[in-house]
Amino acid sequence: MAKLKKTSANPRKAPAQDRSRATVDVILDAAARILVKGGYAAFTTNRVAETAGVSVGSLYQYFPNKESLLGELMRRHVEELERGMVAITADAAKRPLAETIRALIEDNVRAHLVDPALHQVLSEEVPRLGPLDWRIAYGSRAAMRVRAALETRRSELAVGDLDLAVYLVTGAVESAIHDAVADRPDDLRSGALTEELTRMIVGYLTGKPLSARRSLRAAAE
Amino acid sequence: MAKLKKTSANPRKAPAQDRSRATVDVILDAAARILVKGGYAAFTTNRVAETAGVSVGSLYQYFPNKESLLGELMRRHVEELERGMVAITADAAKRPLAETIRALIEDNVRAHLVDPALHQVLSEEVPRLGPLDWRIAYGSRAAMRVRAALETRRSELAVGDLDLAVYLVTGAVESAIHDAVADRPDDLRSGALTEELTRMIVGYLTGKPLSARRSLRAAAE
DNA sequence: CGTGAATGCGAGCTATTGCTCATGTTATAC
DNA sequence: GTATAACATGAGCAATAGCTCGCATTCACG
Incomplete structure (x- = not known):
C-alpha cells in the first residue's frame, strides 16, 4: 500500500461541463456501493473506478486522493x-x-x-x-x-x-x-x-x- | 498489501518455555504501543516485530496472522x-x-x-x-x-x-x-x-x- | 472547420504489506 | 555428550495498493 502521502494538498479541478459532473456522480455512486457491499477493505481507488466504469485517471482528475472521496x-x-x-x-x-x-x-x-x-x-x-x-x-x-x-x-x-x-x-x-x-x-x-x-x-x-x-x-x- | 488470506485456519504453536512466553508478551506490548501511537494504519506485522525487538518469524510462530494479534x-x-x-x-x-x-x-x-x-x-x-x-x-x-x-x-x-x-x-x-x-x-x-x-x-x-x-x-x- | 481546453484513458511505477522458509541457536531429555 | 525439540532469525516473495503521466478523445466556440 502506497502510504497516502498527502499528495501536495492538491485541490483538484472542479467539473465544469455536464459530462464531467456526471463522471463525478458516477464515481461517488460506485464508491458508496463498494463501501456498502465490501466495507472499507474493498474500497480501493482502482476498484471504484472500475465499478464506476471510468478509469483511475479520471477519478484522480476530480479527487486528489482516496481520502477526499470519503x-x-x-x-x-x-x-x-x-x-x-x-x-x-x-x-x-x-x-x-x-x-x-x-x-x-x-x-x-x-x-x-x-x-x-x-x-x-x-x-x-x-x-x-x-x-x-x-x-x-x-x-x-x-x-x-x-x-x-x-x-x-x-x-x-x-x-x-x-x-x-x-x-x-x-x-x-x-x-x-x-x-x-x-x-x-x-x-x-x-x-x-x-x-x-x-x-x-x-x-x-x-x-x-x-x-x-x-x-x-x-x-x- | 497481501490480502489476509485466512491462512488455512492455522492454530499456531502455544508457547511452552518461559523464553517464548516472554516473547509473546513483548509482542503484544509492542502491538498495543503501536496501535496507541499510530493507530491502525501504523499497525503492520513487520513494525510490531521490530518494535518488540524480535523477528517477524518469531511473531508468526505464535500468531497465525495479523488479525489474531488484534x-x-x-x-x-x-x-x-x-x-x-x-x-x-x-x-x-x-x-x-x-x-x-x-x-x-x-x-x-x-x-x-x-x-x-x-x-x-x-x-x-x-x-x-x-x-x-x-x-x-x-x-x-x-x-x-x-x-x-x-x-x-x-x-x-x-x-x-x-x-x-x-x-x-x-x-x-x-x-x-x-x-x-x-x-x-x-x-x-x-x-x-x-x-x-x-x-x-x-x-x-x-x-x-x-x-x-x-x-x-x-x-x- | 479548426484549435485549444476539458475530459478521459490505462499501463505501469513505486512503495509497502502480510507472510514463508531455510537456516541458525538454545534449552531439555537421556 | 549428543540428539531432539523448542525457539529465533531475517532476506525475500507474491500480491496489491495508491497514484502518475503521456497520450487519445470530445467539447465549446470562433
Missing part, C-alpha cells in the same frame, strides 16, 4: 442529516419541550433509515480523517443546536450543567438509534425505540416522568 | 472489562436498584480509564473481525448480565419491554462513557458524568426521578 461522501451524508434538525430546533421556543425532543428523535430515526448500510460503514469502519472529520464537526454542531433549543425553555429543565446534559442526551440518542439500525430494526421502525428514548430523555431533562405520553403523541399530530 | 489484544481487554461487572450483577438481588446501577456505571467508568487510548483505538479504528468480534460478544453478554440483575428487582421497574430497556440503557451508558473519555475527561474523573448518567438511567427505569441522590451516594459508601 470526504465528499460524508459531506453529502451530513447535509441530509442536518436538514431536518435545523427546522425543528428553530421552532423550539414555540412548542412544549417534550414535543421538540420527540420531533428531534423522530427525525433522527428517519435520517438513519435512509441508506442505513452506507451510514453505518461510514461511521464505523472508515478510519478517522483527522480533526476535520465529519463526525466531530457534525456532532458539535448538533450539540450547539440542541443546546440553543433547550435554552429557550430553560425554566422547564431540571439539570444543573446544561452543557453536560446536552452532551449526554445527544450522544445517547445518536448512539442508541445508530446501534439500533443494526441490532433492533423492528423497534426502530415500529416507533417503540422512539417512544422509550423520548421517555428517558424528557424524564431526565425535566425531572418529571413523562407518563401521559400517549396523549402527548396524539397532541403532536 | 484478537488476543481484545480478549485481554474484555477480560478486564468483565471482571467488575460480574461481581456487581451477582449482588443485584441484595441491594437497591439505584445502588446497583450506580455501581455498574462507576465500574464502567473505572474500566474506561485504564489505558483509554488503547481502548479507543480498539473499538473505533480497528476493522470488524466478523461475527466473533469482541464488541458484539461482549455487548451481548453484558446485556444478559444486566437483564438478569434487573429482573431480580422487576417490581421496581416501570418499563414495558425489559429487553428493549436493557438494550437502551446498556448502549447509552457504554457509549456515553466511551465518548466522554475523549470529549469530557474532566467530567468523567470528577464523577459528574456518573452522577448524571445514574440519574437518567434510574429515572427511566423506575419512572421516578432520583432526587435524593446525594444521600444515596453517601449510603453506598
Whole structure:
C-alpha cells in the first residue's frame, strides 16, 4: 500500500461541463456501493473506478486522493442529516419541550433509515480523517443546536450543567438509534425505540416522568 | 498489501518455555504501543516485530496472522472489562436498584480509564473481525448480565419491554462513557458524568426521578 | 472547420504489506 | 555428550495498493 502521502494538498479541478459532473456522480455512486457491499477493505481507488466504469485517471482528475472521496461522501451524508434538525430546533421556543425532543428523535430515526448500510460503514469502519472529520464537526454542531433549543425553555429543565446534559442526551440518542439500525430494526421502525428514548430523555431533562405520553403523541399530530 | 488470506485456519504453536512466553508478551506490548501511537494504519506485522525487538518469524510462530494479534489484544481487554461487572450483577438481588446501577456505571467508568487510548483505538479504528468480534460478544453478554440483575428487582421497574430497556440503557451508558473519555475527561474523573448518567438511567427505569441522590451516594459508601 | 481546453484513458511505477522458509541457536531429555 | 525439540532469525516473495503521466478523445466556440 502506497502510504497516502498527502499528495501536495492538491485541490483538484472542479467539473465544469455536464459530462464531467456526471463522471463525478458516477464515481461517488460506485464508491458508496463498494463501501456498502465490501466495507472499507474493498474500497480501493482502482476498484471504484472500475465499478464506476471510468478509469483511475479520471477519478484522480476530480479527487486528489482516496481520502477526499470519503470526504465528499460524508459531506453529502451530513447535509441530509442536518436538514431536518435545523427546522425543528428553530421552532423550539414555540412548542412544549417534550414535543421538540420527540420531533428531534423522530427525525433522527428517519435520517438513519435512509441508506442505513452506507451510514453505518461510514461511521464505523472508515478510519478517522483527522480533526476535520465529519463526525466531530457534525456532532458539535448538533450539540450547539440542541443546546440553543433547550435554552429557550430553560425554566422547564431540571439539570444543573446544561452543557453536560446536552452532551449526554445527544450522544445517547445518536448512539442508541445508530446501534439500533443494526441490532433492533423492528423497534426502530415500529416507533417503540422512539417512544422509550423520548421517555428517558424528557424524564431526565425535566425531572418529571413523562407518563401521559400517549396523549402527548396524539397532541403532536 | 497481501490480502489476509485466512491462512488455512492455522492454530499456531502455544508457547511452552518461559523464553517464548516472554516473547509473546513483548509482542503484544509492542502491538498495543503501536496501535496507541499510530493507530491502525501504523499497525503492520513487520513494525510490531521490530518494535518488540524480535523477528517477524518469531511473531508468526505464535500468531497465525495479523488479525489474531488484534484478537488476543481484545480478549485481554474484555477480560478486564468483565471482571467488575460480574461481581456487581451477582449482588443485584441484595441491594437497591439505584445502588446497583450506580455501581455498574462507576465500574464502567473505572474500566474506561485504564489505558483509554488503547481502548479507543480498539473499538473505533480497528476493522470488524466478523461475527466473533469482541464488541458484539461482549455487548451481548453484558446485556444478559444486566437483564438478569434487573429482573431480580422487576417490581421496581416501570418499563414495558425489559429487553428493549436493557438494550437502551446498556448502549447509552457504554457509549456515553466511551465518548466522554475523549470529549469530557474532566467530567468523567470528577464523577459528574456518573452522577448524571445514574440519574437518567434510574429515572427511566423506575419512572421516578432520583432526587435524593446525594444521600444515596453517601449510603453506598 | 479548426484549435485549444476539458475530459478521459490505462499501463505501469513505486512503495509497502502480510507472510514463508531455510537456516541458525538454545534449552531439555537421556 | 549428543540428539531432539523448542525457539529465533531475517532476506525475500507474491500480491496489491495508491497514484502518475503521456497520450487519445470530445467539447465549446470562433
